[in-house]
Amino acid sequence: MSFDPEVCETDLFEATDFTRGAEYEIGWSRSTGRVKQIFMENEFGHKCDVCDRLWFLRDLKTVTSSMASFLSTHFPEDDTTRFRLCSSCYSTSRRDKVPPMSMTNGYRYPPKPSGLPKLDPISERLVSPRIPYMQIRRLRRDGCHGIVGQVINVPVDVNTMVQSSPRSLDDYNSFNVNLKKSIIVKCSYLSGSVKKSTVKAWLVRYQVKSPMN
Ligand SMILES: [Zn+2]
Incomplete structure (x- = not known):
């Protein structure tokens, strides 16, 4: 019996390639479906009906009948059978x-204001009455980060912020803002242009009576 190494290698390659290809396609389709299910069909912005916080769609669960009857005593005006x-x-x-972060304990967000311009990150920082501080640490080597410890809210004197803003600008003009962690630090951690009318509209509504000329 003669042995032909080229024929043998070709047959082996085709058989291996066929087997690997079928498994690969199955694995690929499963992975694609799982990514679609977890990320693409799992949009953020759905609220929990008890604590009013925002979650991804698949993070919310429907309640059982016994839970609905228990929650109805605390949310008498709502249809608790549809709670998520x-x-x-x-x-x-x-x-x-009762969950500690329940809306019945006062943890209810105020209604979203209407008629106010959209805020960018720098404008948010200028009109915010508090600055949150938190420790963000790297969890692994692959780039994951997480918040460690408590979040500390430091109150801001908005009047000081308003007095240091330029006053000779018209409302439709913008001014440049550089926010630094400390005066001695040269670089800014947040910088950009802010429209005066945007900041003024939010300050007039919520913070001070006559914020800017
Ligand atoms: Zn909740």
Whole structure:
């Protein structure tokens, strides 16, 4: 019996390629479907009906009948059978306890203001009455970061911010803002142009009576 190495290698390659290709296609289609399910069909911005916080769509769970009857005593004006809860509120409500971050405990967001211009990150910083400080640390080598410890809110004197803003500009003009962590630091951690009318509209509504000329 003669042995032809070229024929043998070709047959082996075709057989291996066919097997690997089929498995690869199956694995690829599963991975694609999983990515679509977890990320593309899982939009952010759905609120928990108990704590009013925003979550991804698949983070919310529907309530059971016993949980709905328990929650109806605390939310008498709402149809609790249609409630969708985050995992924290779900586990607490399942034990017939009111979640600590429940809206019934006062953790309710005020209604979204209407008629105000959209804020960019720098404008948000200028009209914010508090600055949140938090520790962000790298968790692994692959670039994941997480918040470690507590979030500390430092109050801001908005009047000081208003007095240091330029006053000789018209409302439709913009001015450049450079925010530094410290005066001795040369570089700015946030910089850009801010439209005066945007900041003025928010300050007039919420912070001071006559913020800018
Ligand atoms: Zn919740």
